[in-house]
Amino acid sequence: MESNPTSPGRGAIELAGIVKSYDGQSRAVDGVNLKIPDGAYCCILGPSGCGKSTILRMIAGHEDPTDGEVLIGGENVVGLPPVKRRTAMMFQSYALFPHLSVRDNIAYALRVRGMGKKERYERAQAMIEKVQLGTFAERLPGQLSGGQQQRVALARAAITEPRVLLLDEPLSALDEHLRIQMRTELASMQKDLGITFVHVTHTQLEAIALADLVVVMEKGRIKQAGPAREVYISPRDRYVAEFMGGQNVIAGRVEAVNGVRATVAPRDRDPIEVAIDGKTRIEPGSSIDIAIRRDDIELIRPDKRLDSPGRAAVSSRITAIEYQGNFVKVMLDTSEDVAFIAFVPERRFFQDPMHVGDVVYASWDIEHAHLMAQ
Ligand code: ADP
Numbered sequence: 171m172e173s174n175p176t177s178p179g180r181g182a183i184e185l186a187g188i189v190k191s192y193d194g195q196s197r198a199v200d201g202v203n204l205k206i207p208d209g210a211y212c213c214i215l216g217p218s219g220c221g222k223s224t225i226l227r228m229i230a231g232h233e234d235p236t237d238g239e240v241l242i243g244g245e246n247v248v249g250l251p252p253v254k255r256r257t258a259m260m261f262q263s264y265a266l267f268p269h270l271s272v273r274d275n276i277a278y279a280l281r282v283r284g285m286g287k288k289e290r291y292e293r294a295q296a297m298i299e300k301v302q303l304g305t306f307a308e309r310l311p312g313q314l315s316g317g318q319q320q321r322v323a324l325a326r327a328a329i330t331e332p333r334v335l336l337l338d339e340p341l342s343a344l345d346e347h348l349r350i351q352m353r354t355e356l357a358s359m360q361k362d363l364g365i366t367f368v369h370v371t372h373t374q375l376e377a378i379a380l381a382d383l384v385v386v387m388e389k390g391r392i393k394q395a396g397p398a399r400e401v402y403i404s405p406r407d408r409y410v411a412e413f414m415g416g417q418n419v420i421a422g423r424v425e426a427v428n429g430v431r432a433t434v435a436p437r438d439r440d441p442i443e444v445a446i447d448g449k450t451r452i453e454p455g456s457s458i459d460i461a462i463r464r465d466d467i468e469l470i471r472p473d474k475r476l477d478s479p480g481r482a483a484v485s486s487r488i489t490a491i492e493y494q495g496n497f498v499k500v501m502l503d504t505s506e507d508v509a510f511i512a513f514v515p516e517r518r519f520f521q522d523p524m525h526v527g528d529v530v531y532a533s534w535d536i537e538h539a540h541l542m543a544q
Pocket residue numbers: 192193198216217218219220221222223224225
């Protein structure tokens with residue numbers, strides 16, 4: 171540990187004004203500022219081509235930024251090779267040597283650092299025990315499952331005692347069942363190792379399941395960074411809400427403000443009421459987006475509609491129904507450009523099943539809607 175109590179910690183990362191241009195014109199990374207605390211599990215999330223891997227390679231030392239600084243443990247590491255940065259990278263393909271046993275694959279990482287044979291194999295044995303690979307130590311990678319190979323790759327990266335481990339889509343080569351299993355394992359290995367993990371993914375559920383810090387990117391820029399739950403339930407704007415999923419977004423113009431409530435007119439639809447949250451600028455004439463969680467929507471038949479105070483509703487028609495096990499996904503046509511979706515708990519749905527073509531009100535508690543400036 172660092173002796174200076176004000177130091178950022180050995181595995182703390184700071185990206186300060188990072189820009190990366192491969193061709194001198196367009197920017198793959200366009201002015202990124204980010205602080206990742208020592209020992210955090212950070213997931214960088216965004217669609218393909220938004221600059222995630224470029225950021226990872228600049229932290230690793232496989233790429234230098236065009237502008238800006240990369241600090242690890244408070245020290246600017248731009249220009250230093252990966253070994254000097256004490257970073258390790260784990261790739262999607264795992265890159266294990268097929269002709270070497272698990273034990274030799276793990277020990278090899280120390281050989282390239284010039285460590286003697288005896289010490290190499292002692293350390294490899296300790297790591298094999300730590301990640302519970304004892305039964306497989308003498309096997310070749312081809313004799314292991316995808317999940318076991320991943321554990322070997324992690325052990326090989328961790329044995330060099332990096333202060334930061336970088337993972338580029340580490341789970342995307344696995345089938346769905348194994349992916350969920352390995353997700354749990356990655357999280358527990360990170361806690362055991364106690365080092366900073368930076369994990370790149372385009373899968374929202376993977377990011378929110380694993381990360382202490384979720385970073386959502388779009389076109390080379392950070393759109394929002396924060397704890398998983400904050401990014402999920404309080405997206406900053408429509409892009410983050412739609413990318414994270416689980417929300418319906420309605421756009422509208424503020425018609426009137428009355429104390430703690432405002433009236434918003436969505437396009438081509440009856441006005442709805444919103445609760446003013448004190449954070450989003452709401453004044454007559456301004457345009458806002460309203461995010462409503464799919465699991466906050468209640469579907470009400472037209473003959474049962476009660477104008478209960480504190481609730482808002484839009485009329486809609488059911489276009490599709492999908493059974494999902496513990497809930498039912500109901501797709502609604504509300505004349506918005508994007509689909510409006512309700513997740514109805516399965517027990518509640520089957521008490522009075524609805525059908526495709528039914529006209530319903532999609533209703534929600536206005537205190538639960540989340541307002542976003544446009
Ligand atoms: P992501 O990991 O989010 O899919 P990348 O960081 O790989 O995105 O890429 C960001 C942008 O930079 C893309 O437009 C991509 O085509 C471009 N890019 C990535 N690597 C290179 C490279 N080595 N040379 C030129 N352009 C690159």
